[in-house]
Amino acid sequence: MKPRPARRGPRRAGERMTSVIRARLTYGTTPAPTCPVRLGRMKGNALELRAVTKTYGPITALGGVDLDVGRGETVAVLGPNGAGKSTLLSIALGLRAPASGTARVLGRPPAEALRAGRVGVLPQESGLLEDVRVGELVAAVAGMYPDPPPPERALRAAGIEELARRPVGRLSGGQRQRVRFALCVAGDPELLVLDEPTVGLDVEGRRALWREIRTRTGQGRTAVFATHYLTEADDYADRIVLLAGGRVVADGSVAELKSLVGGDEVRCVLEHADPAELELLPGVRHVSVEGRAVRLRTGDPDATLRALFRGYDDVKDVRIEGVDLESAFVSLTGRRSR
Amino acid sequence: MRSYLRLELVRGLRNPVGLVMLTFFPLGLYLLWTKVLDVVPRGQMDDFAAYSMVSMATYGAMGGALFIGGAIAMERSKGWLGQLAVTPLPAHGYVTAKLVSGAVTVLPSIVVVLGAGALLSGVRLPAGTWPVLVVLIWAGVLPFAALGVAFGYTLKGQVANLAMMIVYFAMSVLGGLWLPVQAMPAGMRALAELSPAYQAGSLGWRALDGLPPTGTSLTVLAAWTLLFCALAVWRYRRAL
Secondary structure (H helix, E strand, O other), rough: OOOOOOOOOOOHHHHHHHHHHHHHHHHHOOOOOOOOOOOOOOEEEEEEEEEEEEEOOOOOEEEEEEEEOOOOOOOEEEEEOOOOOHHHHHOOOOOOOOOOOEEEOOOEOOHHHHHOOEEEEOOOOOOOOOEEEEHHHHHHHOHHHHHHHHHHHHHHHHHHOHHOOHHHOOOOHHHHHHHHHHHHOOOOEEEEEEEEEOOOOOOHHHHHHHHEOOOEHHHEEEEEEEEEOOOOOOOOOOOOEEEOEEEEEEEEEEHHHHHHHOOOOEEEEEOOOOOOHOOOOOEEEEEEEEEEEEEEOOOOOOHHHHHHHHHHOOOOEEEEEOOOHHHHHHHHHHHOOO | HHHHHHHHHHHOOOOHHHHHHHHHHHHHHHHHHHHOOOOHEEEHHHHHEEEEEEEEEHHHHHHHHHHHHHHHHHHHHHOOHHHHHHOOOOHHHHHHHHHHHHHHHHHHHHHHHHHHHHOOOOOOOOOOOHHHHHHHHHOOOHHHHHHHHHHOOOOHHHHHHHHHHHHHHHHHOOOOOOOOOOHHHHHHHHHOOHHHHHHHEEEEEHHHHHOOEEEEEEHHHHHHHHHHHHHHHHHHHHHO
8 A cells, every 4th residue: 555645634534535535546447557456467357347337317327437357366346235236247247238338258248258158157136947957957057158067066066966856946045046156157167257146145155155266266267246245355355346336436455445444443442532632643544432432543553552652641451453344345435335 | 059958848848737738638628529528410520520639739739839938928037037148048049949849849739639539539531641730730830939939028927827828718719729610600700710720720620631721821820920920029129
């Protein structure tokens, strides 16, 4: 992250955040090749969106999105409900046409890449045929891809080998989600696009699914997923694209996103705390006081702590916490994740 | 594409509801008329057994063709088409697989009723006529397959099935598949002769006497097929 500019005296909390976001917005819309996030590129991008907009009547679902996903990356698309995540993914898949702008997948128009069997998708809402066996369904979808692996591999990846002979109509919700994942990877495609892939799965199921996805990205496959579970983005994504109001408000690694919001948080208990005074401590970007509980968001926790102990004799219960993704999400989108 | 066609064929051939509706129902009606009820005077029984055999085989095949659309409507409303849209299967691949598997699954309803005619109701025809009957009845219900697809891409779920059931029965009755058009008043009969179901039936009825289809039959069927195909293509494009 950029070094923090010198203190400029007290100001309102929102102010600084806006300017930070704006800086990142610029980054989001004009990709800088020198940016540390853009590592691990192979020839050509897995996914490219250029100035993509989409409107539904008077509603702007996407207001000019630029996005490059390099091959081998695992990218999480996050955002509050209605931020445009599903619209973005459906344009990236060629299921919907953008109002303006272009989308390319693996160097060609998305619909073409899909038809050529280069992409595997787990859509957010989709049905399955009820009157066929799980194995039959997976085999039929695998057979649509060029040179597919044996369907048993997808069944194993989804942890449903033992359900192969069960009719789809008799599966539970979680089992159905596993079938949908098996369909997504049935053709062992180069790009995986997953919209809320772990909905309805138990903890073990989630872990297994992510293990499979990571195995594939480890082999050079690319994964783009939308999720509501911030911990999943935190644990499994190399990079997070944060959408709000149809725009990319932040784009970077998990660590970058967290530091964007203010690195660390110093928490302490202080009698008669004066927020305006605390704001003047070195490194502090944002102060919140609730009764005696004080939270100082700081870019330089060492300097903040030193000054805190020097200036306030009665300070106690001092702790440092890293900013979690949840706070980053809330600060950057202005909304709660759920 | 081929793997999906295989799946559709498997589904079509082991679908118990379809089998009962489209094979055993016409078969039951046929046996009721020729073996149980006293519908026609003794001397005309042979003619009637052959005539209604064609009627019921056509009726069953027509249902099979129409209800291709019922399955489409159902799968559309259940979201299966949403899932297929993100596979490499091209959009026309689905409807093609449906039509091909539909074309195969109507065969049992034709063969079973013809078999009952030959084995149970004493219908005797020259050996060459039987395969001709199968082919003519099969080809005669083509317009209904197109109509079914149009329905399938217009309505969703059970509404489509209900609407198609009404159309199915109305067309069967008007087309003289249940009761011969000879029993209809003049106005209704004129209308019947313009209907696709009657012309589909008449292909088979004439074949019983060794006669080829009339030009009128072919023209009327071709016109309905074109019309329903245009409708189906329009609805299909709208639904994508």
